[in-house]
Amino acid sequence: MTNALRGTMLALALAGAAAFGWTTSSTSVHAQESGTAAAFNPADLMPEIPALEAWRNSPHADLSKEAFRHWDEEEDKLIPEECSKCHSTTGYLEYLGADGSEPGVVTKQEIDPEHAPGIACMACHNTVAQNMTSIIFPSGDEAEVFTSDIRCMTCHGGRASTVQVNDKMVELGNPETDSVAADLAFINIHYRPAAATRFGGEARGGYEYDGKDYAGYYFHDRDSQTCNDCHSPHSLEVKVESCTDCHDEVDAANAETMRLVRSSKADYDANGDTSEGIHAEIAALHGQLFEAISSYADTVLGQPVIFRSTNYPYFFNDTNGNGEADDDEIAFPNRYQSWSPRLLKAAYNYNFISKDPGGYTHNPYYQLQLAYDSIADLAEGGSGVEVTGERPDE
Ligand code: HEC
Ligand code: HEC
Ligand code: HEC
Ligand code: HEC
Numbered sequence: 001m002t003n004a005l006r007g008t009m010l011a012l013a014l015a016g017a018a019a020f021g022w023t024t025s026s027t028s029v030h031a032q033e034s035g036t037a038a039a040f041n042p043a044d045l046m047p048e049i050p051a052l053e054a055w056r057n058s059p060h061a062d063l064s065k066e067a068f069r070h071w072d073e074e075e076d077k078l079i080p081e082e083c084s085k086c087h088s089t090t091g092y093l094e095y096l097g098a099d100g101s102e103p104g105v106v107t108k109q110e111i112d113p114e115h116a117p118g119i120a121c122m123a124c125h126n127t128v129a130q131n132m133t134s135i136i137f138p139s140g141d142e143a144e145v146f147t148s149d150i151r152c153m154t155c156h157g158g159r160a161s162t163v164q165v166n167d168k169m170v171e172l173g174n175p176e177t178d179s180v181a182a183d184l185a186f187i188n189i190h191y192r193p194a195a196a197t198r199f200g201g202e203a204r205g206g207y208e209y210d211g212k213d214y215a216g217y218y219f220h221d222r223d224s225q226t227c228n229d230c231h232s233p234h235s236l237e238v239k240v241e242s243c244t245d246c247h248d249e250v251d252a253a254n255a256e257t258m259r260l261v262r263s264s265k266a267d268y269d270a271n272g273d274t275s276e277g278i279h280a281e282i283a284a285l286h287g288q289l290f291e292a293i294s295s296y297a298d299t300v301l302g303q304p305v306i307f308r309s310t311n312y313p314y315f316f317n318d319t320n321g322n323g324e325a326d327d328d329e330i331a332f333p334n335r336y337q338s339w340s341p342r343l344l345k346a347a348y349n350y351n352f353i354s355k356d357p358g359g360y361t362h363n364p365y366y367q368l369q370l371a372y373d374s375i376a377d378l379a380e381g382g383s384g385v386e387v388t389g390e391r392p393d394e
């Protein structure tokens, strides 16, 4: 074992101890008995633990968040099988088989802040996670990945895809495209599916329309490719400074300026401006897609719809017909239930784009293509909102 490796392993063991609340009291008792207690402070022997502070202040360690507290009200207070691989360290270790269990099989997990604090060091720093070479997305598509950020991709790969949407239509006997299918419920990609966006058409995390080609993995640049090239794997923050090596638009002191980056020359939203950030092109098409969704729901299905990205299942009935998402309309019993197949596919893509706010960097062309194709499809169904700009063809 090299010294560097030994050092890292010691640090990890100590970080584990710190994170798990273990103490080193036996050492101090020993020291007192030996009569040198006054001069000896075991804390002096503790090397600084790399990454600990950054991790502690990150969302992965923020146990107050809904992502870790969602099950507090359940009777058994357990995180169910279908959620635990991404919402607990023990569940992820079980999914990987890093705890000696069969890989891929996940059971209910305790919400146990003391023993499994959020997404802890050992979720990512164990030999199974460190030696993984492929990832399977919800579509069943498998990607080979030989970089250390493969550890992020299971949890940030989303929970649905083109395949789940198409399978649902088959299961319901292929309901008519423009009629409300009573048994059709919203299908949800889930939160922050950055890896699904990065892999684009290779993961099919968006709803991909028949006969269209989609951008695959967005390579970006050799030095700005892995999750941890751009994000600290511990604080999770974007390293804004790193962008300035290649993009003049970015000011390291102002994260907002990342949204000004632009290299492509086509006018995707047809507003005549090809120098605005690619973020603005996506935002414009995303906005146009909602107009199309709203107009189609109104005029073709006769049931107005509203959207709020933070409240499951995101689409609700616009009961007062004012076109706004009002607080009293945002309630599960008022969820939108008048889906036609065409509307559901477009709404799936609208939500997919909303759920990845880094999409403009993770894979801008995939997001643009999904928005563009959804607008075009709704127009065919009579939304009255036509596509105007150019479809990215890469
Ligand atoms: C494939 C991984 C994955 C699975 C499986 C998964 N989640 Fe999540 N979930 C995530 C990620 C990643 C986030 C982080 C969202 C963020 O940072 O805002 C999240 C966030 C959440 C949140 C917090 C949303 C908020 O308002 O901040 C809730 C609630 C949630 N998930 C519920 C569930 C439930 C319930 C299940 C099981 C039915 C589940 N998740 C299964 C990955 C997953
Ligand atoms: C979400 C995944 C994840 C978690 C949680 C995590 N790490 Fe890391 N860590 C990584 C990745 C990815 C790297 C960089 C790639 C590698 O391992 O070679 C890394 C690198 C490191 C390194 C090498 C030096 C460096 O900073 O690049 C140390 C030491 C380390 N982590 C310690 C910790 C400790 C201690 C904790 C808990 C307090 C922790 N990590 C939690 C993913 C994680
Ligand atoms: C075991 C599952 C898991 C792994 C592995 C994982 N994450 Fe997360 N990630 C989550 C969950 C759950 C949250 C939400 C935490 C919260 O809301 O506080 C999250 C939150 C985040 C956020 C903050 C999002 C926000 O809404 O502010 C970022 C950024 C992130 N993760 C990046 C990464 C990166 C980069 C890696 C790999 C180094 C990684 N994650 C590995 C589950 C995971
Ligand atoms: C080329 C740089 C780059 C790469 C590679 C990258 N990201 Fe991002 N990521 C960003 C940027 C930029 C943002 C958006 C920051 C903003 O505008 O607020 C972002 C946003 C996110 C968010 C949402 C954070 C939030 O505050 O809501 C998550 C989660 C995330 N990335 C995870 C990942 C994961 C996981 C990977 C690898 C599969 C990855 N990212 C790869 C640059 C990158």
Ligand code: HEC
Pocket (backbone or CB within 6 Å): 220, 221, 222, 223, 224, 230, 238, 239, 240, 242, 243, 244, 245, 246, 247, 258, 261, 262, 263, 264, 278, 279, 360, 361, 364
């Ligand atoms: C090592 C150089 C390099 C670094 C560092 C880098 N980029 Fe890039 N970026 C590129 C190149 C080259 C392209 C053009 C890629 C292409 O068109 O295929 C690009 C394209 C982009 C695009 C798409 C623009 C468009 O109009 O198509 C965005 C957005 C972007 N980068 C954001 C970022 C952000 C944010 C960071 C920092 C977190 C970053 N980049 C770091 C080299 C880099």
